[in-house]
Amino acid sequence: MSFSIGSAGSAMGPRSVMQDFGREAGGQAFNARIFRRLLGFLTPHWPRMLAALILMLISSMLALTTPYLIKIAIDEHIVAGNADALFYTAMLMALVFVALYATTAVQQYLLSFVGLRILTSLRARLFQHLQVLPVSYHHAHIVGVTISRVIGDVAVINDLLSSGVATIIGDTVVLAGIVLVMLSLNVQLALSAFAVLPLMLLATWLFSRRARIAFRQTRQRLAAVVGGLAEDISGIRVIQAFAREGVSATRFEEVNRANRDANIDAMSLSFIFLPTVDFLGILATAIVLWAGGLAVARGDMTLGTVVAFLAYVSRFFQPIQDLSQMYTMMQSAIAGGERVLEMLDTRPEIYDEPAAIDMPSIAGRVELRQISFSYQPDAPVLHDVNLVIEAGQTVALVGPTGAGKTTIANLVARLYDVTAGAVIIDGLDVRLVTQRSLRRQMGLVPQDPFLFTGSIADNIRFSAPEISMQKVEEAARAANAHDFISALPKGYATRILEGGVNLSLGQRQLICIARAILANPRILILDEATASVDTLTEGLIQEALQKLLVGRTAIVVAHRLSTIRNADQICVVQAGGIIERGTHDELLENGGLYRELYQRQ
Amino acid sequence: MTSKRMSGIQVLARCFGYLRPYRRITIAAYLALIAVNVVTLTIPQFIRWIVDHGIGRQDAGLVKTSVLGLLVLALIKGIISYFQGCWTETASQNVACDLRNAIHGQLARLSFSYHDRSETGQLLTRAIQDVERIRFITGRAFLRIADGVVLAIGTTLMLLLINPLLAILAMSTMPLLVWRAMSLGQRLRPMSLVIQKQLGKLTTRLEQNLRGVRIVKAFAQEDAEIARFARENRRWFSLSALTARLQAFNGPQIDLIANLGTVIVIGYGGYLVISRVLTLGELVAFATYLGQLTVPVRRLGNIVPAVALAVTAGERVFEILDAICEVKDLPGASPLPAVRGEVCFEQVSFGYTHGHRILQELSFCVEPGQIIALLGTTGSGKSTIINLIPRFYDPTVGRVLIDGHDIRQVTLASLRDQVGTVLQETTLFATTIRENILFGKPGAGEAEMIAAARAAQAHDFICEMPLGYETVVGERGVTLSGGQKQRVAIARTLLRDPRILILDDATASVDTATEQLIQIALESLMAGRTCFVIAQRLSTLRKADRIFILDRGQIVAQGKHDELILSCGLYADLYQQQAKVSAL
Numbered sequence A: 001m002s003f004s005i006g007s008a009g010s011a012m013g014p015r016s017v018m019q020d021f022g023r024e025a026g027g028q029a030f031n032a033r034i035f036r037r038l039l040g041f042l043t044p045h046w047p048r049m050l051a052a053l054i055l056m057l058i059s060s061m062l063a064l065t066t067p068y069l070i071k072i073a074i075d076e077h078i079v080a081g082n083a084d085a086l087f088y089t090a091m092l093m094a095l096v097f098v099a100l101y102a103t104t105a106v107q108q109y110l111l112s113f114v115g116l117r118i119l120t121s122l123r124a125r126l127f128q129h130l131q132v133l134p135v136s137y138h139h140a141h142i143v144g145v146t147i148s149r150v151i152g153d154v155a156v157i158n159d160l161l162s163s164g165v166a167t168i169i170g171d172t173v174v175l176a177g178i179v180l181v182m183l184s185l186n187v188q189l190a191l192s193a194f195a196v197l198p199l200m201l202l203a204t205w206l207f208s209r210r211a212r213i214a215f216r217q218t219r220q221r222l223a224a225v226v227g228g229l230a231e232d233i234s235g236i237r238v239i240q241a242f243a244r245e246g247v248s249a250t251r252f253e254e255v256n257r258a259n260r261d262a263n264i265d266a267m268s269l270s271f272i273f274l275p276t277v278d279f280l281g282i283l284a285t286a287i288v289l290w291a292g293g294l295a296v297a298r299g300d301m302t303l304g305t306v307v308a309f310l311a312y313v314s315r316f317f318q319p320i321q322d323l324s325q326m327y328t329m330m331q332s333a334i335a336g337g338e339r340v341l342e343m344l345d346t347r348p349e350i351y352d353e354p355a356a357i358d359m360p361s362i363a364g365r366v367e368l369r370q371i372s373f374s375y376q377p378d379a380p381v382l383h384d385v386n387l388v389i390e391a392g393q394t395v396a397l398v399g400p401t402g403a404g405k406t407t408i409a410n411l412v413a414r415l416y417d418v419t420a421g422a423v424i425i426d427g428l429d430v431r432l433v434t435q436r437s438l439r440r441q442m443g444l445v446p447q448d449p450f451l452f453t454g455s456i457a458d459n460i461r462f463s464a465p466e467i468s469m470q471k472v473e474e475a476a477r478a479a480n481a482h483d484f485i486s487a488l489p490k491g492y493a494t495r496i497l498e499g500g501v502n503l504s505l506g507q508r509q510l511i512c513i514a515r516a517i518l519a520n521p522r523i524l525i526l527d528e529a530t531a532s533v534d535t536l537t538e539g540l541i542q543e544a545l546q547k548l549l550v551g552r553t554a555i556v557v558a559h560r561l562s563t564i565r566n567a568d569q570i571c572v573v574q575a576g577g578i579i580e581r582g583t584h585d586e587l588l589e590n591g592g593l594y595r596e597l598y599q600r601q
Numbered sequence B: 001m002t003s004k005r006m007s008g009i010q011v012l013a014r015c016f017g018y019l020r021p022y023r024r025i026t027i028a029a030y031l032a033l034i035a036v037n038v039v040t041l042t043i044p045q046f047i048r049w050i051v052d053h054g055i056g057r058q059d060a061g062l063v064k065t066s067v068l069g070l071l072v073l074a075l076i077k078g079i080i081s082y083f084q085g086c087w088t089e090t091a092s093q094n095v096a097c098d099l100r101n102a103i104h105g106q107l108a109r110l111s112f113s114y115h116d117r118s119e120t121g122q123l124l125t126r127a128i129q130d131v132e133r134i135r136f137i138t139g140r141a142f143l144r145i146a147d148g149v150v151l152a153i154g155t156t157l158m159l160l161l162i163n164p165l166l167a168i169l170a171m172s173t174m175p176l177l178v179w180r181a182m183s184l185g186q187r188l189r190p191m192s193l194v195i196q197k198q199l200g201k202l203t204t205r206l207e208q209n210l211r212g213v214r215i216v217k218a219f220a221q222e223d224a225e226i227a228r229f230a231r232e233n234r235r236w237f238s239l240s241a242l243t244a245r246l247q248a249f250n251g252p253q254i255d256l257i258a259n260l261g262t263v264i265v266i267g268y269g270g271y272l273v274i275s276r277v278l279t280l281g282e283l284v285a286f287a288t289y290l291g292q293l294t295v296p297v298r299r300l301g302n303i304v305p306a307v308a309l310a311v312t313a314g315e316r317v318f319e320i321l322d323a324i325c326e327v328k329d330l331p332g333a334s335p336l337p338a339v340r341g342e343v344c345f346e347q348v349s350f351g352y353t354h355g356h357r358i359l360q361e362l363s364f365c366v367e368p369g370q371i372i373a374l375l376g377t378t379g380s381g382k383s384t385i386i387n388l389i390p391r392f393y394d395p396t397v398g399r400v401l402i403d404g405h406d407i408r409q410v411t412l413a414s415l416r417d418q419v420g421t422v423l424q425e426t427t428l429f430a431t432t433i434r435e436n437i438l439f440g441k442p443g444a445g446e447a448e449m450i451a452a453a454r455a456a457q458a459h460d461f462i463c464e465m466p467l468g469y470e471t472v473v474g475e476r477g478v479t480l481s482g483g484q485k486q487r488v489a490i491a492r493t494l495l496r497d498p499r500i501l502i503l504d505d506a507t508a509s510v511d512t513a514t515e516q517l518i519q520i521a522l523e524s525l526m527a528g529r530t531c532f533v534i535a536q537r538l539s540t541l542r543k544a545d546r547i548f549i550l551d552r553g554q555i556v557a558q559g560k561h562d563e564l565i566l567s568c569g570l571y572a573d574l575y576q577q578q579a580k581v582s583a584l
């Protein structure tokens, strides 16, 4: 009943698409390896699993004794007319049933408990791993699909690991017992009954090959549904603004239908397989009837043996049917497990070197030494950029859109690693220090002002959740956000809705600035931080910043040149390189691109 | 959202209503089920017959023919169960598919105000997991219930025939059983609602974390995020563990009660046999049939929780489907005729939330073909005003008229087809740039698309990319620079060739040189059409026919640049602040 989602279908994401289709060719061995690794999640819980298993065996045994007790009650006590003995047997039966209840309940609880534990810890592990993966990973994967892995696929694995594994072991034990009993009754008849087993194996083999593909298909299709829905929800305003509800409905219906069909296909396979197993069971009965019947006719065997055999053959096929149903679940779980493990196995491209040290308190000298960078191998974005920012300086980056300004800011914060060259802060290559110690001393106001759902106060104190309200207000005042926040009915406690939609864009930027100020950074990066803020408010923020920035380094990206008039150095970035640098006056005098941009405004 | 609470039965009935289009195969599946049951019950009898008559009498010929007959019977059973399975699955998968389509359609219909309040994580869990639960109950689960009920009724009748007194005694545990089952269901329902909510919270946390990954990293808050997620995760765990306990200890209780019924039958029945009221044969038959009853009863124990879950799932899904759409076509709304471009606000007041007015009694009229600039401090209500023109929200008081038509009286599609909006926040889809631009007008030709891209100054940068128009952008366009995203969005809107164009800060992330090129292109493209432009830059303002100065939801001044610079203090301040740089 858990929803099971794999990864993106076609047209869903940039790189994820290619990745998924590359993996299609995984062989059978892969399958077993994944299964083994999934089993590994059970190891910490072995005492509980063992207890559950023992209880399961006890309860199976108890369940088997009750028919026997009934037989005794009827054959011995009732026929003999012994009312007292009948009473005691009935009491004994009641006791057995109570014991059966107790063992079943405890065993069920243990199994669910272990399952839930595994589920919870696996989700926590995935979440932790997602925190380690760099921004580039997240940009290449659809959020909805990642969600479906953490929430959905994990749940399917749980089904297998908790109830699945226990059932498999329990059934196998029962099966082995029955085989022994059958062999001890009559070897020949037993062997002829087992003759259907090769057929069973063949059926399972044929089924499992198709089932794996089919069930993997269902996960991918469901992921496409989740991804498509998530994307349409986040783009709903555009869809409505363009009156494109019809088109998006058609597109969604398509992935939705594909998901439905994939599920029907996969289940149809099971609907062939399960009756086949059932049929083979009756076939075994028929063989026993035939061979046994002829043997009885020849006088080689007693009727009683045949009857006993028939009872065991039907018992024999019960666990086999259970197991083959389990097989379907296993296919789902393994398909899900593949995705989850793949995510856990993804190596982060940006990681702390083992020898990385903590960044000492930053003075603020930032040097970009001959850096080149590209997001994708064949499309260089920056080449050979050299820039020195002295401690305490404010440097402005201006230039045409798409020139690489945001990219430079990304590199300084080490959200990406340079392809060549080095980013050096206070003489230390940023790759030699731990990411956390570096970023703790930086503050970033991103170009798109992202806020989390939660109160305004919580958003401002994102970098220090424990800090006092007074500090929050101070930061808000510096960002000139205090006035509008206090004018809101709930002030700082106002809940920001998803995507920050209940604030104007400019207001969101102000809160982002307050958030960066509160982080008390040594290096402040403002990427178009006030692009949507009116000039009056911007002027006020600048005055506040000027006081705040004393002794701190700042990198400011802006198109509106009024934003950067106080910069110590202005760099004009074009096509991935710095083409002009100097102060405002120098640049105007030089008569280059800067002057042109300036005159146009 | 929903006004009245539906009862559990009502919710279930509504879920099953979705089976109606598939009633043929559903009925076929239920008939097939009966057939399978009949065969299943026949086979043991047949085997017994073979043993008694064939093997017992050592009749080899009869054994051979009857064994073949058995195999034929088994084959028939297999074939029918295959179809039964497929039909059930097809019907229930279709229910899920239809429900998801309905949710998607409803989300597309629900206006901005609903989406302001809703959370993606919550919507996703409902559309995926809750629908899955409904699917389960409308498919196999209910089939099993029906199966059990048929079996139970048949067996009960048999029991009553054999010995009414004993039967009633055996049935005496029934009320207890039903009561336990019901109370289990009743206790599970609120709990599963809480769990589902918690899972939604977990999903939302994850979603927020993924969307804000740059912020999390830039502020080195990974550990705090992990702790926060762990907290929700633990809560989910303890809630689920509680439910698991409830289920583990109460589910088998149903089994226990049924089993104790058997004990009573054997004990009291045995006593009856001993006192010669009942024959032994009758008691054995009785015990056998009673044994058959345990199967459906045990099933009940498993299915009660599933039903409880399905009911909560249904409630959550129908909450979306029943949500009231605040902006929708009035009955009898007519399409808006080709627009000339006159836009009038009559005494418009508006607030996003009750009691918090953003716009106060706004009135103005814009002539066709004018370029109107809106200027004002952050949060003064500029975006709010333009949100009312394509009817993203309806005014609380007053009317918005286009060419004299109250826009509430025309169809939404015809209105939005003629009003092109570039929203302040750029959202692109995770697909190729081509598809993103063509989103504006799916049937447009190549030349038309390139013309739009050129006007938005996007063509050049697109061509510089290795894959050109086929470049796939990240979710929401994350793999483009801010200005590139905005230009693709502008191209998307221009391609629609709207009669009224709204640019909400559409070039905030574009450099001044490029912006000017866009303006020049727009001038010829938009000649004779009404334009609303929101911008902070002076360069934009100088071109406007009229500038509205907004302050706290009111228009405090309007006029041309030259007039305002003299008459309006706020405008002069805003202007001066930016012009200062030239004085430096």
Ligand SMILES: Nc1ncnc2c1ncn2[C@@H]1O[C@H](COP(=O)(O)OP(=O)(O)OP(=O)(O)O)[C@@H](O)[C@H]1O
Residues within 6 Å of the ligand: A139, A375, A376, A381, A400, A401, A402, A403, A404, A405, A406, A407, A408, A447, B478, B479, B480, B481, B482, B483, B484, B509, B510, B511
């Ligand atoms: N995540 C990414 N993956 C691939 N390419 C990217 C990514 N981010 C940016 N680019 C490309 O890198 C180039 C530089 O982008 P960048 O965001 O640095 O520009 P910018 O100077 O900040 O522009 P703007 O002023 O528009 O914000 C652009 O061509 C852009 O398409």
Ligand SMILES: Nc1ncnc2c1ncn2[C@@H]1O[C@H](COP(=O)(O)OP(=O)(O)OP(=O)(O)O)[C@@H](O)[C@H]1O
Residues within 6 Å of the ligand: A501, A502, A503, A504, A505, A506, A507, A532, A533, A534, B116, B352, B353, B358, B376, B377, B378, B379, B380, B381, B382, B383, B384, B385, B424
């Ligand atoms: N969806 C919403 N729900 C509740 N309040 C909102 C919503 N959208 C905006 N507001 C509030 O309405 C006011 C006006 O917002 P609006 O977006 O119109 O401002 P704006 O003039 O466009 O500002 P900016 O220049 O920053 O874009 C603000 O105080 C904002 O907090």
Ligand SMILES: [Mg+2]
Residues within 6 Å of the ligand: A405, A406, A407, A447, A527, B481, B482, B483
């Ligand atoms: Mg940028």
Ligand SMILES: [Mg+2]
Residues within 6 Å of the ligand: A504, A505, A506, B382, B383, B384, B424, B504
């Ligand atoms: Mg706005």
